[in-house]
Amino acid sequence: MPTEGSPVAWVDTQAERRADPARRFDDLFRRLYPRLHDLCHRLVDATEAEDVVQEAFLKLVDAAVLDRPDPEVEAWLRRVCVNLAYNRLRGRRRGQERLQRLGRLQPDADAGDRDDPLGSLLRLEQRAAVRRALWTLPERQRTCLLLRHAGYSYAEIAATCELAIGSVGVLLARAERTFRDSYRQQQGADHEVP
């Protein structure tokens, strides 16, 4: 039986191939949501990370890929999540500039920890520096680096970025070198005495 409340509770004409698509969707959601949330959280803020993962699953509901084996669905979800997050980052940059012009929004949208304002501020600044450094990387390198350090295997990274598996190490090595240089530059700039 479909899980209660599932969005794919329809009578599936392909039921013979995929015995219970509703349960499969729910299982995929429960199994993959935490890791996808972790991945998206590295790109956007906490609230947007939730939105991005949920939007990706919403796209999955009527996507043809839902009929494919799990590894293909997982790669598809990762790819959609990363693309949605990048789109939001680009949109947010434009939106923040517009809103700041209107005087309606202050630049930093991340909520801090009121119990530890200094620690919160330092973490915010540290995250901002890391994101600035990441943004200097070419998009595919950046995605490789983020996926790897979010714990994905080379096979999963290759499937997500639609690369040959042999290219993952090459891209990762380049990405980490560029990141190192850019990150150190950021830190150096942060610690310069005026």
Place this chain on the structure above:
Amino acid sequence: MRCLEEGELRAWLDGEAGQAAAGAHVDGCAACSAAAGALRANAELAATATGVLAPARPPTAEEVEAARGRVVAAARRTPGVAAAYPPTTAPPARPQRRGLAAALARGRGLAAAWAPRPAGRAPAASARRWLAATAALALVLVLVATPTGRGAASSFLAQFRSQRFAVVTLDPAQAGDLAATLQQLGTVEGGLGDLEPEQVATPAAAAPLVGFPVALPDAAALPAGVDTRPRVSVTRARQLRFTLDAAKVRRYLQAHGRSGAALPPRLAGATLVANVPAAVLLAYAGADGVPRLVLGQSRELTASVEGGATLEQLRGFLLGLPGLPPQAVRQLKAIGDWRDTLPLPVPADRIDWREATIDGARGLLLGERSGLGSAAIWQRDGRIYGVAGVLRQAQVLRVAESLG
């Protein structure tokens, strides 16, 4: 063996290459060993640095379920997708209003009273419907927010008195469904549909009408550019009564395939009485006259049962009914301190929230996902306070804290 390419070395460091042969070569090759060391240092730096971007904790099982529920709700509203579902899973389209106040008003009784409305304009018919639905929703939520497993002596008169809040995520479309369900089970008297705030001249003039002195925020805490003299209005106290009707319940159960079931005799004629307190609203407008910040204050909300039944018995009956949104019912069951926790229905697709200490009391901070609107609600010393506006959470908190 030849020297390894950079990509091969990087893969070897991650255990993704032919380990034995590569390892033997790197151990004996100074150039590859040095290159591997540099790559390892870069990888470790990237791991440490990007580690700060990871969430502080993984989502809990409850959060994952709530997220799944939001996707379910959104899927059902998506044209094309919804068409693929059985008719019963696709809720009818509802009138939509935009904005934080509207979103809150759709889901929350007190927020409906606190939602700013342009002066001199009667609410539209759709807004009236929403207000009526919200009133009924508040009633049913108070009803079903009672816990399992608490035995009650037959002489015990169950009471509810709001002290704190708990969020119940709700598909906005379900609010109307719940209200309709209530009408199918009994008789609803009273409501918030005709709740027109009365304008008064000053906060001091509002005090005798609401029965308590009105707290004012520090002018310094108000957002820049707003008029520091608020428009003051008052909504009067009112009572909502919901009485179960045995014949209606029987028809409802039959319609949901439970022909053999009936209303337990002790619940026949039982009436839930919810006392919605008077509230004062302070609306601070910007230069364009549009409210940027609304501050509401009221006494606590109370509820009791008249007749031979208890809240526990009403709850047990209602939670067993078919046709209620299972996700909302699950969340209501999870509320432990039911006698003093007011469930706050929140549209799952638009609003984020977190618990916070506000003005020295536990409360909820809510934010519209666009980032433009925020709200806070808390209760202290027998009063419910709410602040909402086109503001960031920090600004809302600043206003809230200045009330102390």
